[in-house]
Amino acid sequence: MIVELTSAFLLGLLGSVHCVGMCGPIALALSGGTASRGRFVAGRCVYNAGRVITYSVLGLVFGLFGHVLSMAGFQQALSIVAGLAMLIGAVIYLTGAPGWWHPTGTLGVWTKGMKQLWARLLPGRSIGALLGVGILNGLLPCGLVYAALAGAAASGNAVGGARFMAVFGLGTFPVMLTVSLAGHLVQAGLRRHLQPLVPAALGLMAALLILRGLGLGIPYLSPVLNPASGESCCHAAP
Numbered sequence: 001m002i003v004e005l006t007s008a009f010l011l012g013l014l015g016s017v018h019c020v021g022m023c024g025p026i027a028l029a030l031s032g033g034t035a036s037r038g039r040f041v042a043g044r045c046v047y048n049a050g051r052v053i054t055y056s057v058l059g060l061v062f063g064l065f066g067h068v069l070s071m072a073g074f075q076q077a078l079s080i081v082a083g084l085a086m087l088i089g090a091v092i093y094l095t096g097a098p099g100w101w102h103p104t105g106t107l108g109v110w111t112k113g114m115k116q117l118w119a120r121l122l123p124g125r126s127i128g129a130l131l132g133v134g135i136l137n138g139l140l141p142c143g144l145v146y147a148a149l150a151g152a153a154a155s156g157n158a159v160g161g162a163r164f165m166a167v168f169g170l171g172t173f174p175v176m177l178t179v180s181l182a183g184h185l186v187q188a189g190l191r192r193h194l195q196p197l198v199p200a201a202l203g204l205m206a207a208l209l210i211l212r213g214l215g216l217g218i219p220y221l222s223p224v225l226n227p228a229s230g231e232s233c234c235h236a237a238p
Helices: 002-029 037-071 075-095 106-121 127-137 143-154 158-185 188-194 197-214
Strands: none
Touching (some): 002 143, 002 197, 037 127, 037 158
16 A cells, blocks of 8 residues: 555646646636635635545545455455556657647637536635535546556555545645746756656556556565455465
8 A cells, every 4th residue: 555655645646737837827817816824825825725625536546446346356456457548648748749638629628618617616715615626626637647546546446546636636746836926936857857757657657557457466566466456465375
């Protein structure tokens, strides 16, 4: 569990460089008004907490799906497939997203509807409005989140999936909080230099998931899994 949660946090932390370009404009558009410094910071924390809440709920759903597959004896295969999906995601990130990923494509319809809701919430200064913006932000189409959800499904249970995505969300917290507080200091040039961290994080997570699915008997990294439950088998057969 420690290895999985650590990898989830690193995926969020290193991958959050991608979030700066995609979600940064939303964070910068949050209303500040004449709020005191303390209330301003608290509001940005609430906004980011909203994202983590959404990620956790999505993780619960995908973890439940993974549990169903686990009970059917597909836990190891699911972990390997999830790892391969992340590798594909890393390649796509390096080579450029396909046409359907462009905002004017299929997912653009979903994004357009969300923008209409944001237009109502962004001017708001209340904690509820900021929380709502964060919750909606968590539903924004994002390849990095999809990759993390693959890891949540590979956890094999609802609680594990929610926990995985919560830790992933906490990993994105430092960078996104910095952007929401002082976005003008995060220069585009710096983001370009840090972009390689995104596929690196995806590759690391992919390797861990594939190793876990192979069940090589390596403690923590690649334990032998119980086909019926997806849990590690710690005792040798008599």
